[in-house]
Amino acid sequence: MFGNLIKNELILTGGPIGTTFAVYLIMSAVFLLAILAGVVPVLAGVLLFLASLGQSFVVLGLIVVNYYRSMSGRTAYLTHTVPVPPTHHYFSKMIVSTLYMFLSQCTMLGVFWLANQAFMRNGGDIQAELTRIFSLLFESAIDSMGISGLRPLLPILGLLLILLSCVFSCATYFFAITLGTSKFFRKMGVVGPIIVYFIQSSIMQVLVMLAMFTIPLGLLISLNNLGGADSVSAEWVNKSYAWWFFDQMQNNTGSTYIGAGAYIVQPILLAVLVVWSIRVVKKHSGVR
Amino acid sequence: MIQIENLSKNYGSKVVLDDISATFRSGKIIGLLGPNGAGKTTFLKILAGVAGDYKGVVRVGGFEVGPKTKEITSYSPDCEYLPGWMSLNQIAKVYSDYFSDFNSERAFMLAERFKLDPKQKIKNMSKGMQEKIQLALTLSRKAQIYLLDEPIGGVDPASRAAIMDLIIGEYREDAVMIIATHLVSDIENIFDQVMFMDNGKISLFEDVEKIRMDKNMSVDALFKEVFACSAT
Amino acid sequence: MTLDNHFQDKSPIYLQLINIFTVRIAGGEWVAGQRVDSVRDLAMHFKVNPNTVQRALVEMEALGLMNTAGTSGRYVTSDQESILRARHNLAREELEEFIKAMTQLGYSRDDILQLLEEHISN
Numbered sequence A: 001m002f003g004n005l006i007k008n009e010l011i012l013t014g015g016p017i018g019t020t021f022a023v024y025l026i027m028s029a030v031f032l033l034a035i036l037a038g039v040v041p042v043l044a045g046v047l048l049f050l051a052s053l054g055q056s057f058v059v060l061g062l063i064v065v066n067y068y069r070s071m072s073g074r075t076a077y078l079t080h081t082v083p084v085p086p087t088h089h090y091f092s093k094m095i096v097s098t099l100y101m102f103l104s105q106c107t108m109l110g111v112f113w114l115a116n117q118a119f120m121r122n123g124g125d126i127q128a129e130l131t132r133i134f135s136l137l138f139e140s141a142i143d144s145m146g147i148s149g150l151r152p153l154l155p156i157l158g159l160l161l162i163l164l165s166c167v168f169s170c171a172t173y174f175f176a177i178t179l180g181t182s183k184f185f186r187k188m189g190v191v192g193p194i195i196v197y198f199i200q201s202s203i204m205q206v207l208v209m210l211a212m213f214t215i216p217l218g219l220l221i222s223l224n225n226l227g228g229a230d231s232v233s234a235e236w237v238n239k240s241y242a243w244w245f246f247d248q249m250q251n252n253t254g255s256t257y258i259g260a261g262a263y264i265v266q267p268i269l270l271a272v273l274v275v276w277s278i279r280v281v282k283k284h285s286g287v288r
Numbered sequence B: 001m002i003q004i005e006n007l008s009k010n011y012g013s014k015v016v017l018d019d020i021s022a023t024f025r026s027g028k029i030i031g032l033l034g035p036n037g038a039g040k041t042t043f044l045k046i047l048a049g050v051a052g053d054y055k056g057v058v059r060v061g062g063f064e065v066g067p068k069t070k071e072i073t074s075y076s077p078d079c080e081y082l083p084g085w086m087s088l089n090q091i092a093k094v095y096s097d098y099f100s101d102f103n104s105e106r107a108f109m110l111a112e113r114f115k116l117d118p119k120q121k122i123k124n125m126s127k128g129m130q131e132k133i134q135l136a137l138t139l140s141r142k143a144q145i146y147l148l149d150e151p152i153g154g155v156d157p158a159s160r161a162a163i164m165d166l167i168i169g170e171y172r173e174d175a176v177m178i179i180a181t182h183l184v185s186d187i188e189n190i191f192d193q194v195m196f197m198d199n200g201k202i203s204l205f206e207d208v209e210k211i212r213m214d215k216n217m218s219v220d221a222l223f224k225e226v227f228a229c230s231a232t
Numbered sequence C: 001m002t003l004d005n006h007f008q009d010k011s012p013i014y015l016q017l018i019n020i021f022t023v024r025i026a027g028g029e030w031v032a033g034q035r036v037d038s039v040r041d042l043a044m045h046f047k048v049n050p051n052t053v054q055r056a057l058v059e060m061e062a063l064g065l066m067n068t069a070g071t072s073g074r075y076v077t078s079d080q081e082s083i084l085r086a087r088h089n090l091a092r093e094e095l096e097e098f099i100k101a102m103t104q105l106g107y108s109r110d111d112i113l114q115l116l117e118e119h120i121s122n
Helices: A001-039 A041-071 A086-122 A126-144 A149-179 A183-188 A191-214 A241-249 A261-283 B042-050 B086-100 B106-111 B127-138 B158-170 B184-190 B208-215 B219-231 C012-028 C040-047 C052-061 C080-104 C111-122
Strands: A218-223 A233-237 A256-259 B002-011 B014-025 B031-035 B055-058 B073-074 B145-149 B174-179 B193-198 B199-207 C065-068 C072-077
Touching: A001 A041, A001 A086, A001 B086, A086 A149, A086 A261, A086 C065, A149 A191, A149 B031, A183 A191, A183 B002, A183 B086, A191 A241, A233 B127, A233 C065, B002 B042, B014 B042, B014 B199, B031 B042, B031 B184, B031 C111, B042 B055, B042 B073, B042 B145, B073 B127, B086 B106, B086 B127, B127 B158, B158 B174, B158 B184, B174 B184, B184 B219, B184 C040, B193 B208, B193 B219, B199 B208, B208 B219, B208 C012, B208 C072, C012 C052, C012 C080, C040 C052, C052 C065, C080 C111
Parallel strands: B031 B174, B031 B193, B073 B145, B145 B174
Antiparallel strands: A218 A233, A218 A256, B002 B014, B002 B055, B193 B199, C065 C072
16 A cells, blocks of 8 residues: 555656756756857756756645645645545655655756766866865865775765755655644644744754764864865764864864764654654644 | 544634534535535545645544545545646546545546537636536546536536436445535435534534425525524 | 325335325226336335335235245236225225315315205216
8 A cells, every 4th residue: 555655655746847857958068068068058067057957946836835735735635535644645755745855956967967967078267167176175075074095985975965965855855844733833824834834843853963073972183284185083082062163273184074963963853753743644634 | 533622723813613513424414504604615625635634533534634534535625626727538547546446437438428629728627617627537436435516617508407317327235425515406306314504503403304394395495594683 | 206206204205105106006007916116116216215215115915915035026916806905995094085175175075965966977
């Protein structure tokens, strides 16, 4: 049954999202060709960037609207008469939406990479220079984080991070809709989810910042030369970000911290969002 | 088949269902009658399992409302709930996936009887056509509980006759049908029992033939008498 | 819609169905020994509850105008005498109604007979 839910969820959102991808890919192809041919390459680059941004917003919008409609709107009547526990709906939508969002982000990255290649091939002009600077910055960032040993794993790591961020944003939006259409907010209509979203994301920001500054766990990075990070070490230390400020005031070494508390708190917040959403979905008081 | 004990539900401070208790047996067609806002729709939503957060006990086929009862409950709400961009062809596939008792040949046969095009998108259909599609889907399941909310509300008299034939034709001794409507006179003869609802309470639950025998009046006449007072 | 689903408000549907069925049998529309339509078909035809039709049919059996032959269904009785009796009963009821109404209008026995004679020969 869960398989059927996933299948129909893929079909339900697949149409409009597929169309969006198709339109985006056609537009990208045109702009990439323009860059390659050197016809108004700057304009093409800007348009490509805007199209990419637009695409990811449209996909996000479709995901959000679909969730709202099928969990709280009209089609919720069909959703909630299906003989499965309500949590199955939540998880099937979570999986499919995350997948589509991930595809959207990956497509965008792919297009950016192609654009990069196109600019490189065109060569010699400002764009290529910019691209080179960006990749240099990227390299040094990798070095400074002390993860150059993990180089071959980097693409996988990157994709994993993107996937996680997709899970996170789906959980966030679904939470806002679920709670925002529940009994307490039902009179507000569409405003309910928006209010919940803003309150919830502000609270999350604050919590993440707090965790970063107060949890005594950080990544110590010592730099020998500020400009070129040639000799770099990184190690875990039991100090919070607040300690770093303190150290700075004491005016000692040139080493620096990254507060790691945020990375510990974020999965916890994610779990809280999911569990809370499920609790509300179970009562499914969101059907109008 | 359905046991309800002390069922109450409120939306905020508004009480929609007020301490309702009732029992519905198999083999009966029950008319749920009352003015708008009496609580009929909420009552059916709770039985169907699309509205939670109520007080009291609701048992369908011996189980608390949940996945088990949804398996045997076929529900047609009073609004258009099908995804607009889909056609009957597509929705029938979804129904087959979700409901093991769904018979798609029957759904197409009924659609043909209603002269509906299975390729037409729902959003391009009139309200009456959408109601017919919903009813065709709902009555193409071999369920034990049928919950129909205003099944003849938006259709012309000729279609009403066809819909009533459909309901009578689907009647089985092992199933119970609850039909909420405010169009009493058109449909009252197909009921075994009627339940009058007013302000979230049951004001009458009686055999139709007994009403005619004891009161010498039709359900429609009684309905008008009862609710004329509450309307003024 | 057919005309068959206009029922009176004041008496139970099943009694009205019995009356309709009896008229059909007595008038020969349903002939002796004929198979009666299924409960579902009759319910659809008259747009009434199947249980009500069932109840009326059971009463028809009790009146001796129908019988069930095992599982093969329900038939109009082959007993001509019962049918004739039912027919006479219906006719008598109609006549009684008619005479009552005419008497109320002040017609005498001879007046009624004369009027009847005239109307029938027309």
